[in-house]
Amino acid sequence: MNPLKIVMLQSRHFTDRIFNEAHLSRIRQFGELIVNDSVGNPTPERAAELAEGADMIITSWGCPPLDAQVLDRCPKLGIALHAAGTVKPIVSPALQERGIRVGTANEALARGVAETALGLAIVSLKNMWQLARNTREGEWDKQRERVRELYEVTVGVIGAGLSGRHLIKLLQAFEVRVLVYDPFVNEAAIAGMGAEKVELDALLSGSDVVSIHAPSIPETERMMNARTLGLMKEDAILINTARGSLVDEEALVAELRKGRLWACLDVTDPEPPCADHPFRSLPNVTLLPHIAGAENNGLRRIGAYIATEVERYAVGKPLQGEVDVTQLFRLA
Incomplete structure (x- = not known):
């Protein structure tokens, strides 16, 4: 297996809340991990810059759509894993046209x-x-x-x-x-x-x-x-x-x-x-103030899930949370 270039686009705020060091270490086993250290949500320009040469992109809340501006910078991109729920905010026509796989932590x-x-x-x-x-x-x-x-x-x-x-x-x-x-x-x-x-x-x-x-x-x-x-x-x-x-x-x-x-x-x-x-x-x-999905320590469940999806993708196993983007019309 060739080492992957894995890029986390979400702000450091969300990375620190979702992923602990154990999760990050599991991901690093499969290649180079680039983490966005910026505090605010990435702009489309910043996302494109970070995505340069990526084989895998990890996104979360606050990330822009993965459109041509981003995807042109990473022609080898095989998959985008969304460390959040619905993938609708990150999916673009360009993502579909290029056949890039998409996974979510919705489960x-x-x-x-x-x-x-x-x-x-x-x-x-x-x-x-x-x-x-x-x-x-x-x-x-x-x-x-x-x-x-x-x-x-x-x-x-x-x-x-x-x-x-x-x-x-x-x-x-x-x-x-x-x-x-x-x-x-x-x-x-x-x-x-x-x-x-x-x-x-x-x-x-x-x-x-x-x-x-x-x-x-x-x-x-x-x-x-x-x-x-x-x-x-x-x-x-x-x-x-x-x-x-x-x-x-x-x-x-x-x-x-x-x-x-x-x-x-x-x-x-x-x-x-x-x-x-x-x-x-x-x-x-x-x-209640929209807390049902995950809050505080519950967010770590997303980090563990995404780390497992990275492992599955890297060794060629089917993903648990892969999304058929042609079926977005019926998905949350």
């Missing part, structure tokens, strides 16, 4: 998203948000009767992509029924996960917990709207760790004001919501 992020969704489901069913408030105010038993367990309830998972699949896997440890809506995944595949494939309306009307894991594409824009939210059961819990654009926020606010639902929102549209947005004051909303 590493998806695990964090699924784990967060599971935690929100457990805590919300237990009514812990309200009980903690009541207990601080001296009410020991108030609303204890609203506590439910993650047992013999129905969980609806919208989207059986990476995070949805991992949530389904985690739910196999519980005695619950799992319904899945995903038009791109067939019934047999979903049954193999231990779940049932249903249409969206059936999932919403039959689930005690609804967790959104669908991609942000034109077909999913505001899929949770006045009609679909109205199908949800009384006292159901809506969890959104996907994208804010999937929810019609005005319609959700209207349902929340009726007291019918509890919403756990890690994402909104836009982010953050304005200072006087009802999500900030309604008592039946748990509002």
Whole structure:
């Protein structure tokens, strides 16, 4: 195997947060590693300069598209590995035209998203948000009767992509029924996960917990709207760790004001919501600052994942996170 020239384009800020020295040492085993030491996000010009002669490029948040300006400087480039989620910000027509492979750490992020969704489901069913408030105010038993367990309830998972699949896997440890809506995944595949494939309306009307894991594409824009939210059961819990654009926020606010639902929102549209947005004051909303995927020590999971992908590529093994860029229209 010839040594590779491997270039990290992201700012030093993201490199230091994602990769520890062990990850970098694993990558260096396969060639020369060039790390961008600049503090701010790289400009297209800086990215092109860094990419000179690269066999492999590693990107992350804040990197510009890998367009002709960058790719002309690295004619031997074989692959771009994205140490983040969606590759849409870095993919360009030039990348596709030149047949350069693309990989993502979406699987590493998806695990964090699924784990967060599971935690929100457990805590919300237990009514812990309200009980903690009541207990601080001296009410020991108030609303204890609203506590439910993650047992013999129905969980609806919208989207059986990476995070949805991992949530389904985690739910196999519980005695619950799992319904899945995903038009791109067939019934047999979903049954193999231990779940049932249903249409969206059936999932919403039959689930005690609804967790959104669908991609942000034109077909999913505001899929949770006045009609679909109205199908949800009384006292159901809506969890959104996907994208804010999937929810019609005005319609959700209207349902929340009726007291019918509890919403756990890690994402909104836009982010953050304005200072006087009802999500900030309604008592039946748990509002989080987009932390589901990876934060702090969780970012190291991305570093480990990318180091493994470098190893797999260098020795000719299939990648775990390779992306078919022709299918971006259906990906998150």
